[in-house]
Every structure is written in C-alpha cells, then in structure tokens.
Amino acid sequence: MRALARIVAEADGRGGTRLARLRGEPPLQLRHTPDGSATATVHLIGSAAGPLGGDDLRIEIEVGEGASLCVRSVAASIALPGRDGTPSRTTVVATVAAGGELRWLPEQLVAAAGCRHQATSTVELAGGARLLWREELICGRHDERPGDAVVSTSVDYGGAPLLRQSLTIGPGTPGWDGPAVLGGARATGSLLLVDPAAAPAPPSVLGATAVRMPLTGPATLVSATAPDAHVLRGYLDA
Amino acid sequence: MHRTAYLLLADGRFPSGGHAHSSGLEAAVAAGRVTDLAGLEAFLHGRLSYAAPVTAAFTAATHLTAARMGRAPSSTESDVKVPFLSLDRELEARTVSPALRLASRRQGRALLRAGRNTWPSELYGQLPKHPDGPHQPLALGVTAAAAGLSTEESAQIAAYGVLTGPASAAVRLLGLDPYQVQHLLARMAGACDEIAAAAAAVAHKSPQELPAHAAPLADISAELHATWEVRLFAS
Numbered sequence: 001m002r003a004l005a006r007i008v009a010e011a012d013g014r015g016g017t018r019l020a021r022l023r024g025e026p027p028l029q030l031r032h033t034p035d036g037s038a039t040a041t042v043h044l045i046g047s048a049a050g051p052l053g054g055d056d057l058r059i060e061i062e063v064g065e066g067a068s069l070c071v072r073s074v075a076a077s078i079a080l081p082g083r084d085g086t087p088s089r090t091t092v093v094a095t096v097a098a099g100g101e102l103r104w105l106p107e108q109l110v111a112a113a114g115c116r117h118q119a120t121s122t123v124e125l126a127g128g129a130r131l132l133w134r135e136e137l138i139c140g141r142h143d144e145r146p147g148d149a150v151v152s153t154s155v156d157y158g159g160a161p162l163l164r165q166s167l168t169i170g171p172g173t174p175g176w177d178g179p180a181v182l183g184g185a186r187a188t189g190s191l192l193l194v195d196p197a198a199a200p201a202p203p204s205v206l207g208a209t210a211v212r213m214p215l216t217g218p219a220t221l222v223s224a225t226a227p228d229a230h231v232l233r234g235y236l237d238a
Numbered sequence: 239m240h241r242t243a244y245l246l247l248a249d250g251r252f253p254s255g256g257h258a259h260s261s262g263l264e265a266a267v268a269a270g271r272v273t274d275l276a277g278l279e280a281f282l283h284g285r286l287s288y289a290a291p292v293t294a295a296f297t298a299a300t301h302l303t304a305a306r307m308g309r310a311p312s313s314t315e316s317d318v319k320v321p322f323l324s325l326d327r328e329l330e331a332r333t334v335s336p337a338l339r340l341a342s343r344r345q346g347r348a349l350l351r352a353g354r355n356t357w358p359s360e361l362y363g364q365l366p367k368h369p370d371g372p373h374q375p376l377a378l379g380v381t382a383a384a385a386g387l388s389t390e391e392s393a394q395i396a397a398y399g400v401l402t403g404p405a406s407a408a409v410r411l412l413g414l415d416p417y418q419v420q421h422l423l424a425r426m427a428g429a430c431d432e433i434a435a436a437a438a439a440v441a442h443k444s445p446q447e448l449p450a451h452a453a454p455l456a457d458i459s460a461e462l463h464a465t466w467e468v469r470l471f472a473s
Contacts, residue, residue, distance in 0.1 A: 152450065161331035164450040173287050174429070179271035180262060180284025181453040188454045203336055203461055208269070209454075211461040216330050216339070223334065225454050 001048070002056045003028045009040050009100075011066035016040075020064075028057055044073040044106060051090055053082020053116060061094035063102045063129075073106040076229075078141070079117035079149060087116040094121070098128035105238055108136040108187075108229050111169060115147030120154075127158035128196055131219075132238055136189035138229050139169055139177070148172040155192065155219075162217045163192060185209065185225035187232040194219040210235040243385040246356070247378075248395045250402060255348035259341060260407035260471035261285060261400070265459035267411045275418055278408045282401055282426060286433055288453040290400040293375050294437030295448045296329050297396035300379025301389045302441045304361045308383060321445070322376065326366045328445040329373050335457040337464035340370055341473035346378075347371025353381030390438040397434040401426060407471060 005028040008021035017040040024030040027048035033041050044059075051057055063069050079088055096102045102123075111117060125131055135153060140146040148170030155163040167188065169176050177184055200214035210224035226232035246252060263281060266272045272281050303321045333339045350372060354362050361380050365372045372380075375396060382392035405423055409416050440448060460473060 154446075154450075161327050161446065163334065164328065164331045164446075165334065165452040166450040167452050167454070168287075175280055175283030175285070175287045178280030178284045179266045179277055179455070180281045181288055181455055183266075183269075183271050183455050185454075190454075203464070205462060205465060208462075209458055211335075211458050213335055213457065213461060215334060221334050223454055223457050225458065 001027060001052070001054070004058045004060070005030055005044070006060045007042055007069065007071070008062045008064070009067040009069035010064040017067040017069060028059065039068040039070050039101070039103070041070045041072065044071065046073070046075065046077055049078065050080055051077065051088040051117060052080050053084070053088050054086040055088040057089070058091045058093070061092070061102065063094070063096040063100040065097040066099045068101040070103040070105065076108040076110050076138070078110045078112050079115040079147070080112050081114035081116065081147060085116065087118055089117070090119045092121040095124045096126065096129035096131060098126045101130040103132040103238070105132065105134050108138050109149070109151065110138040110141060111146035111149035112141055113144045113147055115149060117147070117149040119149070119151045121152065123155040125155065125157045125162070125194060129194070130196070131155070131192065131194040133192040134189065134236055134238060136187065136229065136232055136236060137167065137169065139182070139186045146170050155194070157194060157217050157219070160217070162194065162215060162219055163221065165190070182225055183209070185227060187226045187229050189224060189232050189236050191222040191236040191238055192219060206235055240386045243357070244387055244391050244395070247382060247385055247387065248398055250406065252352060254345065254352045256345060256399065256403055257406070258472045259345060259403060260411065260473065261289070261404045262456050262459050262463070262473070263404040263407045264411055264469060264471045265463040266455070269459065272412070274412070275414055275422065278405070278412070278414065278419070279422055282404065282422070284453060285400050285404060286397070286426065286429055288451040289456065290397045290430070290433045291437055291449040292332060292451055293400055294393040294396040294434055295440050296325060296373070296375035297379045297382070298389050298393040298438045298441035299443070299445065299448060300325055300376045301383050301387070301392035304364070304380045304383035305389065307364065308361065322364055323366045324445045325376060326368070326373060328448065329375065332450045334452070335460045337460040337473060338457065341460070342374045343368060343370035343372065344472070345374040346376060349374060349377040349381060353377065353384060357381065357384040359384035389441050390435070393438040393441070394431070394434040397430050397437065401430055411470065
C-alpha cells in the first residue's frame with residue numbers, strides 16, 4: 001500500500017495556528033484535535049494494521065513562521081512482514097520556518113518478528129525554529145524476537161547538520177542486542193529538543209541507561225534503553 | 239606499494255595515544271555487561287557493526303579528499319577546506335555524546351602530532367581547526383594520505399583499530415587470556431575486511447550520505463564513564 005499524508009500549519013495572525021492543509025489517505029488518516037491552546041494538534045490514526053511489508057508510507061509536514069504544530073498518534077505502529085519479504089517503509093519529511101515549532105510525539109514503533117522496516121525522517125529547521133522529536137523503538141511484541149528495522153533521523157538547523165542517527169536492530173546485524181549496542185534491552189529511544197532560546201542543558205545522567213546530552217548546536221538529546229516501553233517513556237516523556 | 243608505511247600506521251605501537259582508550263569497554267565491564275570472552279565477542283561484533291562503518295567511511299572519505307588534493311596541487315585551499323569542514327560537521331552530528339566527541343578529537347590531535355612528525359605534509363594544515371583537535375577519522379584519513387596509502391588501506395586501518403583498541407583493553411580489564419583474544423580477532427578478520435571494503439566503497443559519496451549508525455549504549459555508557467572519578471581508560 002502506498003499512502004501520502006500532508007500537514008501544513010500556519011500562524012493564524014491571532015497568536016494561534018491554523019491548518020492550511022490536512023490531508024491523509026488510508027492507512028494514514030489525520031484528525032485535528034483542538035485543545036484550546038495556540039498549538040494545533042493532529043493525531044495520526046492508522047486505519048489498517050502495519051506498516052506491512054511492501055507498504056510505502058510518506059508524511060510531509062510544513063510548519064510556517066510563528067506556527068506551532070504537535071503531531072501524535074493514537075496507538076503504537078507495528079511493523080509486520082509482508083508475504084514475499086518485501087521491506088516496508090515510512091518516510092517523514094518536515095520543514096519548520098523561523099519562529100515555528102514542531103512537536104513530533106507519536107507512539108512507539110514495534111518491530112514484530114520477521115519485519116523488514118525502514119523508518120526515515122528528515123527535518124529541516126530554519127534558524128530560530130523549535131523542535132521536539134521523539135523516537136521509540138520496541139524490539140518485538142511480547143515474548144517475540146524482532147525482525148530487522150532501521151530508524152534513521154536527520155536534522156539540519158540553519159542549513160548545517162545537527163543530528164544524524166541511524167539505529168539498526170534485528171537478526172541481520174551482528175551484535176545488535178549485545179553489550180555495545182542495546183545490552184539486551186527491548187526498548188530504546190531518544191528525545192531531541194531544539195530550542196535556540198535556551199542554553200543547551202549540560203550532560204546529565206538520568207538513570208543507569210539514560211542520559212541527556214548537549215549536541216553541537218542549540219539542541220539537547222535524551223537517549224535511553226529500557227526493559228520495556230513503559231520504562232522507556234518515563235525517560236522520554238514530553 | 240607502501241607496505242611498511244601501512245603496517246607502521248596500523249601498528250598499536252604507533253605513538254597516537256590510542257592505548258589510553260577502551261572504546262566503551264571499561265564502562266561495559268563496570269556495568270557487568272562484559273565479563274568474559276563470549277561477552278567480549280558480542281561487544282566487538284557490536285563495535286564492528288555500528289562504530290566501524292562510520293569511523294572507516296569518514297576515514298576513507300577524508301583520505302580520498304586529501305589524496306585528490308595531493309594529485310591536483312593547483313586546487314585552491316578553499317576547494318579542499320570545504321569538504322573537510324563538511325566531513326567534520328557531519329561526523330560531529332553523528333557523535334551525540336559530548337564525551338565521545340572529546341575522546342575522538344583528543345585521539346585525533348594525538349594522531350595528528352604523530353603523523354606530522356612521521357610523514358610530514360602540507361595536507362594536515364587543511365583540516366578544520368578546533369580547540370580539542372580534529373576528529374580521529376579525519377586525522378587518520380589525512381595521515382594515511384600523507385603516508386601514501388590507498389583509500390582502501392585507510393579504511394582497513396580504521397576498522398582494524400575499532401576492534402583492536404577494546405580487544406587489548408579487555409586483556410587489561412578482565413585479565414583474559416591474550417591468545418584467546420587474538421584467536422577471537424582472527425575469527426573476526428573476514429567481517430572486519432568486509433566492513434572496511436564497504437566503507438571504502440562509499441568514500442566518494444557526499445558527507446551527508448555516509449553511514450550514521452548509532453549504538454545507544456555507546457553514547458550512554460560514555461557519558462556515565464565520563465562522570466567517574468577514577469578510571470583506567472580515558473574513554
């Protein structure tokens with residue numbers, strides 16, 4: 001299945017944000033869920049199981065000057081194998097203009113047994129843009145070994161590289177769950193905060209397997225591994 | 239052929255200060271994640287799958303840039319400084335742990351000092367200036383070019399170093415049998431060759447497209463390690 005969803009958020013001139021464009025197609029449905037704040041909140045609603053092998057899903061997000069958009073999802077997405085071993089792919093492309101803010105806070109990605117999934121996100125921030133970006137990856141459903149999944153995140157700020165991260169898990173990569181990578185943890189993730197107005201927080205230890213790190217640039221990254229999704233969220237709650 | 243130069247630069251006795259770093263092994267041992275030879279093997283496979291492709295690709299890409307400059311001395315300095323700067327920024331964006339950024343730059347600075355004295359060249363001066371030094375893969379790429387090595391050889395030395403650093407640290411940290419550790423390295427040689435060849439094959443790509451593999455525990459344990467008051471290794 002191929003699907004494209006597109007969100008364009010603009011400042012409404014009254015201190016709030018309006019959605020100039022909100023268009024999804026199955027299985028990527030979008031719902032505007034107003035909460036009375038200056039931020040427009042959109043929920044992604046997966047109307048089918050998956051992503052399934054062979055699926056190619058694309059989400060495009062544009063946040064204009066002074067606009068504020070929060071994207072969430074109603075449930076975890078579960079990457080599942082297709083019939084013939086074809087990989088599945090989810091691509092997110094986002095741009096945020098100066099003074100704009102994007103909060104990308106979806107539920108977890110679960111890599112189910114046998115999946116071959118690639119999630120690729122590319123974010124371009126203009127100088128003066130803000131970003132909160134969460135990625136959570138769960139290695140398999142309950143009592144299950146995961147398939148192969150790659151979660152890649154690339155963020156530029158003001159035309160310069162800010163973050164390039166690609167996390168690969170699954171049986172196709174030697175050592176993936178070993179002591180140099182996940183140490184047997186079934187959940188891992190990160191929370192990136194880009195805020196040009198705030199001084200990056202100094203490095204700090206949040207737990208035995210969770211730290212907060214200043215990047216080179218106006219940004220801080222929390223990175224964690226955890227035994228399960230619940231403990232992980234405790235480190236990455238936003 | 240530059241066989242002896244190749245061996246000199248790959249040699250753990252090359253005075254580049256690499257022996258002061260365990261590449262995360264000291265923290266993994268302290269956390270109880272590596273306790274024996276089997277644990278070391280799993281650790282090294284992770285380093286080879288995640289750290290080596292990035293390190294080797296940035297080394298090879300730097301080598302290629304430096305070698306092109308050496309072949310075409312008519313190119314202006316700024317022609318070369320731009321790709322070096324881009325490689326530096328792209329690697330910086332891949333190194334999310336400030337402790338690892340510092341470790342990479344300190345090792346790069348030590349390697350640069352050794353390289354300058356061993357194979358004098360004007361290439362070193364083209365690397366972007368940073369108070370803590372150049373990233374280690376950039377320093378290695380330029381040194382390999384100054385030594386007259388090939389791009390493939392530079393990638394091979396980089397991948398090899400990713401394995402041998404923690405392997406020799408393991409002998410000191412865990413008191414492992416050095417023969418068994420060497421046997422383990424010999425068993426991983428084929429995998430190491432493959433990673434090095436793959437890195438050399440992408441050296442011509444734009445810095446943005448180079449590998450960006452992240453290993454969460456490498457970053458997390460480097461930050462934990464940096465808070466220790468007493469430690470045997472610098473990283």
